[in-house]
Each structure stands twice: as structure tokens, then as C-alpha cells.
Amino acid sequence: MRVLAYSVAAVALLATAAGAQAQSKKYTLALVPKNMNNPFFDQARDGCKKAEKELNGAIECLYIGPGEHGGGEEQVQVINDLIAKKVDGIAVSPANAAAVGKALEGAKKAGIPVLTWDSDLLEKDKGLRAAYVGTYNYDIGVNLAKLAQQIKPKGGTLCIQSGGAAAANHNERMQGIRDTLSGAKSTAAPGTKLTGQNGWTEVAGCPLYTNDDFPLAVQQMEDTLGKNPKLDAFIPTGGFPQFIPQAYRKVAEKYKARIDDGSLALVVADTLPAQMDLLKAGLSKGQVGQRPFEMGYKSMMFLKDMKDGKPAPKDPTYTGLDVCTPQNATSCVGSGT
Known part of the structure; x- marks a missing residue:
């Protein structure tokens, strides 16, 4: 009996030691x-x-x-x-x-x-x-689209700027934008391209894909706004061009009058401090941010x-x-x- 008691005690001691080791x-x-x-x-x-x-x-x-x-x-x-x-x-x-x-x-x-x-x-x-x-990435797109709708209630021409074509989160955001603007639910991300639904049309060459190349994102923005001087909405699904704030500022300042009067709905995903400074400076009309x-x-x-x-x-x-x-x-x- 004494041997058995010692054995049980030893097993208990080993278990306690093992537990302490796992804990540490x-x-x-x-x-x-x-x-x-x-x-x-x-x-x-x-x-x-x-x-x-x-x-x-x-x-x-x-x-x-x-x-x-x-x-x-x-x-x-x-x-x-x-x-x-x-x-x-x-x-x-x-x-x-x-x-x-x-x-x-x-x-x-x-x-x-x-x-x-x-x-x-x-x-x-x-x-x-x-x-x-x-x-909930779809909701980022929904909220970006709602901001654009508030600025341009009759719709218009649009360019969406995304991250990587294979990035599920950005495809879900694009689907949220397209579904909300069109008023119709699509079956899968990135949604159905806008060709006049509810007054919205995506311009030729869009959506844009940055692959998180921020200088490229700024260049894409500048080129798109330059080629489409009457573009109604530019919506990045991430903060790509704004992640180089000074470069973004130089482009956006060219269109500040259009941003101010609502003829250009420039709304951007993310709310990092530098992006909020751009919003406060009137260089975007809205930001939808994550945590x-x-x-x-x-x-x-x-x-x-x-x-x-x-x-x-x-x-x-x-x-x-x-x-x-x-x-x-x-x-x-x-x-x-």
C-alpha cells in the first residue's frame, strides 16, 4: 500500500511539474x-x-x-x-x-x-x-458607396482603386461598393461591374490594382483624374495613395475645387492619422476606417x-x-x- 501511495504521489508531482513547465x-x-x-x-x-x-x-x-x-x-x-x-x-x-x-x-x-x-x-x-x-470587409465598401451617394445622389462615372486582384478583402470591399451603388446584390466578390446600373458607370481602365505599391497608386490616381476630367467619383478600397501623404496632397490639391463643390466624390478607405489630416484639409470627402x-x-x-x-x-x-x-x-x- 505504501509503495502504491508513493507511486501515486510521484505521478501527481510529475503532472504538476509538467503543468508548471507548460504554463511557463x-x-x-x-x-x-x-x-x-x-x-x-x-x-x-x-x-x-x-x-x-x-x-x-x-x-x-x-x-x-x-x-x-x-x-x-x-x-x-x-x-x-x-x-x-x-x-x-x-x-x-x-x-x-x-x-x-x-x-x-x-x-x-x-x-x-x-x-x-x-x-x-x-x-x-x-x-x-x-x-x-x-x-467585415463588405461593409467598408457599403459605407464608401453611401458616402459617394450622399455627394452624388444621381450617380455618375466612377473609378475604384483596389489592392491586389487576388486579395479577398479588397474584392469584398469592391463588391460592397458595386452592390450598394447598383442597388442589387451580386452573388460573389468582387461583384458586378457598373455599366449604368442606378446611374453609375465605371470608366475604361478601372478598376485599378495597386498591389500595395503606393507610388504607383498616386500615379494611377493622377493619370485617371487627368484622363477623365469630369469623373464623378474616385474610391480607393485602401489608403494606398494617401500612404504617401505629400504626393497624394499634390494630386488632390489640383482638384480641391471639385472636391469642395461636390462635383468629385473622393472617398477613401482607412483612417490613419495622416489620412485624417488630409480629410481635415479638404482633400477627401470621407474616410471609412478599420482598427x-x-x-x-x-x-x-x-x-x-x-x-x-x-x-x-x-x-x-x-x-x-x-x-x-x-x-x-x-x-x-x-x-x-
Whole structure:
């Protein structure tokens, strides 16, 4: 009986020690943006680092991604490297939804928990991640379109400027714009091109695709407004041209009279501080913003919970929107922290 008691006590002691060791393990959790030269993703990184600080050594926020956003190949390589290194969790904003989905099959086989943030996987691949954390992207498009409708109630000519053609989030935003302006629900992203529906027509050469190349985004904007001097609306689905504020300012100032009198509806996604300065300067008529800081913060907290055996977060977990106009510019942006 005494031997049995010692054995039971030893097993209990080992279990306690193992539990303590698991508790003290520092998890390496990767936050993978589409690219690392983007002020939007910088805010997500800051949220990730806040979680790291609050968790007091329990996690390492590994912020890693491509230097620039192209077709997504470099991001896929980053993900493959993270899987090979056996990180403890991955939160990724897919640049190319199909390619990232294929890469994440390796994470599933390796037992690495995955979240998507900012942009999601294709519907067929959503089983490869536990949840999506971020904006309801369709609603960004809806709100951008509503701002344009307020300025141009009779419709008109339009150019949408998007990110990557394979980026699910930007396609969903484009669908939201097109559906709202046309008054008809399309079956899939990026929606049905506007050819006169409800008074709206997309001009030749649009939509534009920037691949998050910000100088290119400014050049596209300048070229499009130059070729279409009576264009009624220019709507970027991300802050691309405004992410180089001085370059954007030089182009937008040429059209300030048209922005002021409402003959040009210039409304842009995202509400970073530099963008809000442009709105306040009268160089846009509206901004629809996300909360990237919260995306980075929550993604780390959720991955830590999952590693500790807690349930995955609600899928999807939406982080909210801010709809800003010249009238509410000083108070519209939520902290997201």
C-alpha cells in the first residue's frame, strides 16, 4: 500500500511539474502582414507588441512578412518558413488567398493554430484557420458607396482603386461598393461591374490594382483624374495613395475645387492619422476606417488562449468601423485599443 501511495504521489508531482513547465513556456506567435512597408500594418504590429507586453513574457510577438506586397509569393515563403521553424501560432493577412490557403495546409498538418486577420481565406479553405479577426470587409465598401451617394445622389462615372486582384478583402470591399451603388446584390466578390446600373458607370481602365505599391497608386490616381476630367467619383478600397501623404496632397490639391463643390466624390478607405489630416484639409470627402491595432492585439491574445487550451474565438470576430466626414472628423475615430 505504501509503495502504491508513493507511486501515486510521484505521478501527481510529475503532472504538476509538467503543468508548471507548460504554463511557463514562452510561445512564439507570428503576426504576418501582407507587407511591412505599410503604416496600416504598423498599427497591427503595435497592437501585437502591446499584447506581448501585457502578457509579461508569456509570448513573443514575431512580426514578420514581405518587405513589399507583390503577388503573394514572398508571403507564402514566410509562412512556409514559420511552419518549418515550428512556431506556436500564426496570424496572417493573406495577400493571395488561394496561395496562402495552400501553404496553411502545412500548418494544419503540423498542429499549428492559425488565425486570419484583415483579410481572409477563400471559402473552401476556411477550415484551415480557427477564425477571422478583423473588419467585415463588405461593409467598408457599403459605407464608401453611401458616402459617394450622399455627394452624388444621381450617380455618375466612377473609378475604384483596389489592392491586389487576388486579395479577398479588397474584392469584398469592391463588391460592397458595386452592390450598394447598383442597388442589387451580386452573388460573389468582387461583384458586378457598373455599366449604368442606378446611374453609375465605371470608366475604361478601372478598376485599378495597386498591389500595395503606393507610388504607383498616386500615379494611377493622377493619370485617371487627368484622363477623365469630369469623373464623378474616385474610391480607393485602401489608403494606398494617401500612404504617401505629400504626393497624394499634390494630386488632390489640383482638384480641391471639385472636391469642395461636390462635383468629385473622393472617398477613401482607412483612417490613419495622416489620412485624417488630409480629410481635415479638404482633400477627401470621407474616410471609412478599420482598427488594425485591435486586430494585432486580439490575434495574439486569442492565439495565446488557444495554446492554453481555451476555445477558439468566435468566427468571425469583427473589430468595427469608423465612418468619417468633414463634419465629424475630430471625433469619428475609435481608439481600437
